[in-house]
Amino acid sequence: MSNHTPTNNAEAIAELRNLLGDRLSTGSSVLEIHSHDEAHTTPALPDAVVFPDNANEVSGILKICSKHGCPVIPYGIGTSLEGHIVPHRGGISVDTSRMKKVLSVNEKDWDAVVEPGVTRTELNEALRTSGLMFTVDPGADATLGGMAATRASGTNTVRYGTMRENVLALEVVLPDGQIIETGTRAAKSSAGYDLTRLFVGSEGTLGIMTKLTVRLFAQPETVSAATCVFDTIEQAVDAVIMAKQMNIPMARIELLDELQMKGMNLYNPDMPMPEKPHLFLEFHGTEAGVAEQVSMFESVCEEFNASDFKWASKTEERNRLWQARHNAYYAGKALRPGCDGLVTDCCVPISSLAQCIAKTKKLIESSNLIAPLVGHVGDGNFHLLILVEPGNKEELQRANDLAGSVSQLALEFGGTVTGEHGVGLGKRKYMEDEHGAAYALMGVLKKAIDPNNIMNPGKLVTVN
Amino acid sequence: MSNHTPTNNAEAIAELRNLLGDRLSTGSSVLEIHSHDEAHTTPALPDAVVFPDNANEVSGILKICSKHGCPVIPYGIGTSLEGHIVPHRGGISVDTSRMKKVLSVNEKDWDAVVEPGVTRTELNEALRTSGLMFTVDPGADATLGGMAATRASGTNTVRYGTMRENVLALEVVLPDGQIIETGTRAAKSSAGYDLTRLFVGSEGTLGIMTKLTVRLFAQPETVSAATCVFDTIEQAVDAVIMAKQMNIPMARIELLDELQMKGMNLYNPDMPMPEKPHLFLEFHGTEAGVAEQVSMFESVCEEFNASDFKWASKTEERNRLWQARHNAYYAGKALRPGCDGLVTDCCVPISSLAQCIAKTKKLIESSNLIAPLVGHVGDGNFHLLILVEPGNKEELQRANDLAGSVSQLALEFGGTVTGEHGVGLGKRKYMEDEHGAAYALMGVLKKAIDPNNIMNPGKLVTVN
CATH class of the missing domain: 3.30.70.2740 (Alpha-Beta Plaits)
Structure with a gap:
């Protein structure tokens, strides 16, 4: 475990303590929690962790850190998988866990305005009686700020999109402490550069999101889930391609290989399933619409020799099925x-x-x-x-x-x-290969927005 | 009509003529065509118009213009509505009309790769036998390059999205002549800043798009269109809101007020319609699905006293209906x-x-x-x-x-x-009011990517 405490950081911490009082911590257990995510990256301690309550405090934090050239690492709930929130150059971990308000739910417009520390299940809990739902569902119960920062997606993306499509507008604090708003609650706009989409996926390297306007969808009238079994992965994939060609609006369609199924049987021994490639599916729509989707999908599966169709139309059965899918990580480890x-x-x-x-x-x-x-x-x-x-x-x-x-x-x-x-x-090591010359342009943008390179330095893009 | 020809531009033109031969024009009729769009903006002549054949030539053009600080105005087909392509500071109009190839149609992936001069109807013509369609349909038959540059949308957007959602990847020539690729043909990615979305909507101020990968959708099995009449606009809008709440997946839903209907009757006297607020609608799906959508929508309309329901399920009737809607601009002028x-x-x-x-x-x-x-x-x-x-x-x-x-x-x-x-x-005059401090950030990005301010200068964002 590595650690860095240049004098500048110590000065920044003194000023931050004035601003935040006991909402700044240098306690060893707090530092330890903020030293790693769920990845295999080498952990590194921050010099301090701060817990702001609102955008003005985040602005104050960034002004101080900017003045002292002190690294700032935005922190949601620590479930990222590529070391995003590891303070590998020391600095201040900005934990948004106190910014947890669902500020508004706009039932006619299908959107909600939330603070970044709200998790996806907390938002859906708040929406329960509205008839609406937030659809992006990564494996972990991540915060919406973290999900926007990594452009997260999940099992519903095939129908409802990723965070790219589901974040409509943002409030962001820039590295110099300036608070800006990007986008509006209107469904579309041609008014200039798409700053919202620039910050979505920027992994805390350009600023800190302090408010998100996210898109909601109507809870479907009817939901039906299913599992089915294939002899080969090729057949499972070809079945999905054909189902897409037939325009079946699948809400979820997940592939699990024979080894993963073996892990799931070890992890959930009371829910034994054939140890062969599976598709886990879900259909959303009206009652008649779902019935039609199901029958179309069954005809596709016949074509590809699928067997062991199991339907789960009761809520409880469905939840069990998707919980098993969400636990795939732990089930895999059971091997x-x-x-x-x-x-x-x-x-x-x-x-x-x-x-x-x-x-x-x-x-x-x-x-x-x-x-x-x-x-x-x-x-x-x-x-x-x-x-x-x-x-x-x-x-x-x-x-x-x-x-x-x-x-x-x-x-x-x-x-x-x-x-x-x-x-x-x-x-990072693959970025040059993936983007070619465009990767250098990302560095140009980073440098323009964060000239002192204080925001999550060394992540996503390397600047000189 | 104003005009500017600094010596630098003359030097650039001499070099461009070496590069392009007779694909550089300074003929007065060519200059005139490139002096205005369909807006009310004061026209202004470019110093020359160039007609590149490929990205390498666009790169050569931008290197020359960059060296001489000569303004560059990307030009599609001239149908923009805010003076986007007016060379109000002189310079070189880069006309992409020779870059018209549909490079590939990927039927399993639902995407196509095209050059920027292809128009939306040309692309759909090329797709006719594929079972796929490109959905974004602004009033004009614009080029895809122009549509991406203005983040265009149209009547199908409510279901299929704008150019923001429908451009997957780009090849772009940067102001210094460097050719980059943004994005991939994969359905989603979390690999860094969303450069594709940054260029979509940038109105030629950051570079010139030379290749676009666009999303396609399956042509629906069944299509049904309709018009219906309301006593008031409020009732029409409330009907749409209720239909959305009921999750009816409308493919098109357009409002026309009583005055617009009067203009349409003057423009299309052989297709008389009541001069009251109208909705024009379209439903896409399976035969059973469309029938269900239609019956759900009718129940909504009953609630809001709609009358004169007219269904158009034959292709010819539908085309006539949507042609009338697309001609709304000319019909309005008939008043x-x-x-x-x-x-x-x-x-x-x-x-x-x-x-x-x-x-x-x-x-x-x-x-x-x-x-x-x-x-x-x-x-x-x-x-x-x-x-x-x-x-x-x-x-x-x-x-x-x-x-x-x-x-x-x-x-x-x-x-x-x-x-x-x-x-x-x-x-431009509204941008400060709409974006507040975020507008200045757009200027920062423009300056970082185009430090000499040669790309469509003075449009979208003002830099010092």
Whole structure:
């Protein structure tokens, strides 16, 4: 574990303590919590953690840190997967957990205005009686600020979009402490550069979001979920492509390979399922609409020899099914208890997905590692959970090599090395390959907005 | 008409002539065509017009213009509405009309790669046998480059999105001549700053798009269109809000006021319609799905006293209906033959739309001007066509005042002064009011990417 405390940071901390009193902490357990996310990145302690209550305080914090050239690391709830919130150069971790208000729910406009510390399940809890829902659902119960910062997505994205489509407007504090608003609550606009989309996915390197306006959707009248089993992954992927061609508006369509299913059986022994490639699906619509989607999808599956169709139309059964999917990470780990997990995040055009997965499987085989696969197959996005024995350096190296080869594969197929987890520290090394000359332009933007390079320095983009 | 030819531009032209030969023109009729768009902006001649064939030539052009500090104005087909392509500081108009290739159509991935000079109807022509369609449909048959540059939308946006959602990736030539690629053909990505969305809507002020990857959708199995009549605009808007709350997936829902209907009757005397507020609608889906949508929508309309329901399920009838809607601009002008038209472009949260339109109507009344109204009501976006006698300065002033008041109204209701036309020259004066401190950040970005301010200078954003 590394740590850095230049004198400048100490001066910044003194001023921050004046501003925030006991909402600044240098207690060792607080520093430890803010030293790591859920990734395999080497942890690093911040010099202090601050807990602002509002945008004005965030502005005050950034003015102080700007003056002293002190690094600032925005922190949501610590569930990122590429070391985004690790203070690898020390500095101040800005924890937004006290900014948790749902400020408004606009039922006619299908939007809500929230503070960045609200988590996705907290927002949906607040929406329960409105007939509306917030759809983006990464594996973790992340904060909306963190989800916007990493341009997160999830199992519903195939129908309802990622954070890119679901953040309408932002309040952002810039590195110099200026508070700006980007976008409006109007459904569309051609009024200048799309600053909202620039901050979404910027991973705290350009400023701190202090308010988000997010898009909501109507809760569907009827929901039906299902699982079905295929002989091969190719057949499962081809079934999804055909279902898309037939315009079936799938709300969720998730792929799990035979190894992942084995892990799920170990993790949930009371819910045994065949250890073969599965699709987990969900359909939303009117009663008649869902019935039609289901029957269309069944005809697709017949074509590809799917079997063991199981429908879950009761809410309880459905929740159990999706909880099992959301727990895929832990279920995968059950294949090798006590191990660490390294997660990959390729996303390719769906036409290349089956081929990309086939090549990935060969790479896994020759790596001699255990790596179950789950995928948001409707988006062409899939994850490996590469299992690694803690402390086994040689194995970690092999796991990193495998992750690197799989990332290169995604690029060869015209895709991206990260569909939804983001760049952070872990994916920086692929950025040049993925973006070419455009990566330098990202550096130009970073430098223009954050000339002192205080905002989450060294993440996403490297500036001189 | 103003004109500027600094010596630098003459030197640039000499070098450009070496590069492009007779694909550089200074002929007066060519200059005239590139001096204006469809707006009321004062025309201004470029010093020369160039017709590049590919990205390498565009790169060569920008290197030369960069060296000489010569303004560059990207030109699609001249249908913009805010003076975007007017060379008000002279310089080189870069006409992309020779870059017209549909480079690939990826039927499994639902995307196409095109050059910027392809128009929306040309792309759909190329897609006809693929079962796919490109959905963004502004009034004019604009080029895709122009549509991306202004973040255009149209009648289908309520279901299929604007250019913001429908451009997946770009090839862009930066002001210094560097060619970059932004984004990939993957459905989503978290790999760094969203450069694609930064260039979409940047109106040629940051670079020139030379290739676009756009999203396609499956042509619906069944389409049904309709018109219906309301006693008041409020009732029409409330019907749309209720239909949205009921989750009816309307593909198009357009509002036309009584005055606009009068103009349409003058323009299409063989298609007479009641001169009262109308909704024009379209439903897409399976046969059963469309039937269900239609019956749900009829129940909504009953609630709001709609009458004169007319269904058009034959392709020919539908085309006639939507052609009439697309000709709204000319139909509006028929109310006062020989007049000029000044078009407004407010977009507000839909919950405020009825109130915003009611206030707009009062402003029209007290202005003593004729101004029919059409609206993409599902998006909260509406246009006035303010009719002005050519050469009547007092009346033009009144029209500008009315447009200004309506724009302010949009801001008071939390909306935007331009839902889909863009900023250009005409809307710059509202940018400070709409964006506040965020407008200065746009200037920072412009300066970082185009430090010599050669790209469409003076449009969208003003830099020092």
